Amino acid sequence: MENKENAISRKRRFSLYWIVPIIATIVTISLIWSNTFNKGELIKLYTDEASGIESGKTLVKFRSVTVGTVENISLSEDFKKTVIYARIKPDFTELLNSDSVFWIVKPRINSTNISGLDTILSGSYITLHKGSSEELSKEFTCLDETPYGFDEQGIIIRLENASERIINPGTAINYDGFKIGVIVNSDYDMDKKHTVYTAKILKKFASLVSDQSVFWVDSGLDMNLGANGLQFSVPSIDNFISGSIDVKQFNSKKGNPLKDNAEYTLYKNQRAAKFANLIDSDSKYVLMLDDSSPLAEGSQVMFRGVKIGEVVKLPWFDNKADLFDLNNKIPALLIMDESGAYDRTQQLFNSLLSKNRLCARLDSMSILSSSSVVNLMIGPKIKCRSSIKKFRDLSVIPIIASTDFKESINNFSKKLNEVEIDKLSANLNKTVEDFDETLKSVRKITESINRNDSVSHLTNTLSSYDSHSELYKSLINMADKLNKTLDELNPTVKKVGQKSNSLVFSSDSKDIEPSVSGK
Structure with a gap:
């Protein structure tokens, strides 16, 4: 009986040999699960070309975090597109919204920016922008270039x-x-x-x-x-x-x-x-020009030295063929500034036009510029009348004549053109020749006068040294006096030479001889 119980006890004991097979089975099941049932979502990315994309190496990233890997690259059935098969990790399948956007990141240099420099060493990769749709998808279009504006609302x-x-x-x-x-x-x-x-x-x-x-x-x-x-x-x-x-x-x-x-x-x-933005404005007026050359589109409209508008259309014909009718003046459309303090310009200008007091004058913008500005001014009635009051249902501002620096130059040029250059040149040449002859005559007279004066002056100078002249006699008297003075000084000089103290002590006294005492 006891032997039977021991035998049953040995049969129920767990053998350690089963540990290894059990662990192997668990690992196998987990590998099968992770590689078959839980390896993530396989998606298709359609693109024009797959330059820089490699199977098993190219990564799929979201905010610089790897969320998948490219597994295979193939062509579409019609051979018009490249199909990239990418495996997205199970934890990131929520990124696959139907409106999510994929694009390839690689080095690009264009006129607007430089991007993708980080891929020079690591290689190209695919990145995505998560959409907002609640529906998920497995097929997407992969853009060849980085889209703009997806990072901000x-x-x-x-x-x-x-x-x-x-x-x-x-x-x-x-x-x-x-x-x-x-x-x-x-x-x-x-x-x-x-x-x-x-x-x-x-x-x-x-x-x-x-x-x-x-x-x-x-x-x-x-x-x-x-x-x-x-x-x-x-x-x-x-x-x-x-x-x-x-x-x-x-x-x-x-x-x-x-x-x-x-x-x-x-x-x-x-x-x-x-x-286009101001064409429906109420503050519009027209100038009727004989010649449009002083003005151009963009020319300023000034009132009391302040810009209040500009010329926006020149010419402003309803029918462009009217330009070739020489009887028609050329219309220029002015639009006044509607902002700030100029929002009541229409009321003011219409009132002045009704009283024939609003005029326009075309003045030169500057010496350097050939274009003009439109200066609006309040003038007398007689100068602010126009035969055309309306053009295309807009009020016409009369133009008064102006005389500015440019017109003065033009008038001077016209007068200069009217001068007969040939006659003026002949008269000028004759005048120059006469003046040259006059200069020669003056030069001869001057030279003659200078020679006569020099000879006369030299003669007077030489005559002053003649033996009969007063200067000569004065010099002779001075020489005689000098000789007499030298003769009187001659004995004194000799005496001083013999005895140096003769001028202090008398020369007749004898020298005292010393004597010896006791003799």
């Missing part, structure tokens, strides 16, 4: 290009020189035959843009030759090299807030944008 708008310049993605959109947005991408509209840009205005600056705002291409360097001379301004290096897009509102209308997918026109320069 903003409002997407469309800019229809009316200029000839091509704008690159990444170009800044500035408001008074401050960046408030960026060009995201571009496309060509086959129906409208022009380029359409997708732009993003940052949400915190959206209040600066309304439906009354206008956009234009800023070339960078701004030069202006005005009354104060040549003025120019140079923006930042980025804007100078690649240019930028500026946005502003010139009219005084209250605009509606910016909305998503709003469409705007991108004008070629500020002048075109300003004209």
Whole structure:
């Protein structure tokens, strides 16, 4: 009985030999699970080409954190696209929103920036921007270049290009020189035959843009030759090299807030944008010119020395063919500044026009510039009348004649052209010849007078040294007196030579001889 119990006890004891197989089984199951059932999501990325992408090496990153690896690269069934198969780690499958964006990061140098330098040593990689959609997806389009504007919230708008310049993605959109947005991408509209840009205005600056705002291409360097001379301004290096897009509102209308997918026109320069923004203004007037050469689009309109507007369109014909009718004057459209203290210009100017007291005078801007400015002034009634009161339903400001420095120069030039140069040249040559003969005669007379005077002066000088002259006699008397004086001094000189103290002691006294005492 006891032997049976011991046998049962030995059978129920756990053998240590089973540990190794059990561990191996667990490891195998975990490997199968991790490599088959829990190895992450396999996604497809469609791109135009896969330059720099390698199977098993290229990483997929989100905010510089590795979230997956490229497993395979193939071609689409129609051979038009490259298909990249990437495995996303299980912990990061929530990044695969249907509107997430993937793009390839590699070294790029263009006119707007330099990017991807960190991939020179590590190699290219794929990065993504997480979308906001609640739906997940396994197929995405992988962009060849870095998209712009995904890192900040903003409002997407469309800019229809009316200029000839091509704008690159990444170009800044500035408001008074401050960046408030960026060009995201571009496309060509086959129906409208022009380029359409997708732009993003940052949400915190959206209040600066309304439906009354206008956009234009800023070339960078701004030069202006005005009354104060040549003025120019140079923006930042980025804007100078690649240019930028500026946005502003010139009219005084209250605009509606910016909305998503709003469409705007991108004008070629500020002048075109300003004209489009002010064309519906109420403060518009017309000048009727005989010749448009003194004025140009952009010429300033001045009132009492202050700029209050400018010429925005010249010529401003309703029908361009009217330009070739010589009986028609050339209209110039003026638009007054609506901001600040000039919002009541229409009321003031209309009142002056009704009283025939508002006139326009074309004055030269400066000596260096050939263009003119429009000076509005209050003048007498007789000078402020015009045969044309209205043009295209706008009031016409009469023009009065002006005489400025440039006109004076022109008048002088006309008078100079009327002078007969040949006759004037002949008379001038004859006058020069006569003057030359006169100079020769004067020279001869002068030389003759100079010679006669010199001979006479020399004769007088020599005659003063003649034996009968007073000077000669004075010299002879002086010589005689000098000889007598020398004769009288001769004995004294001899005596002093014999005895040096003769001038102090008498020369007749004898010298005392010493004697010896006691003899």
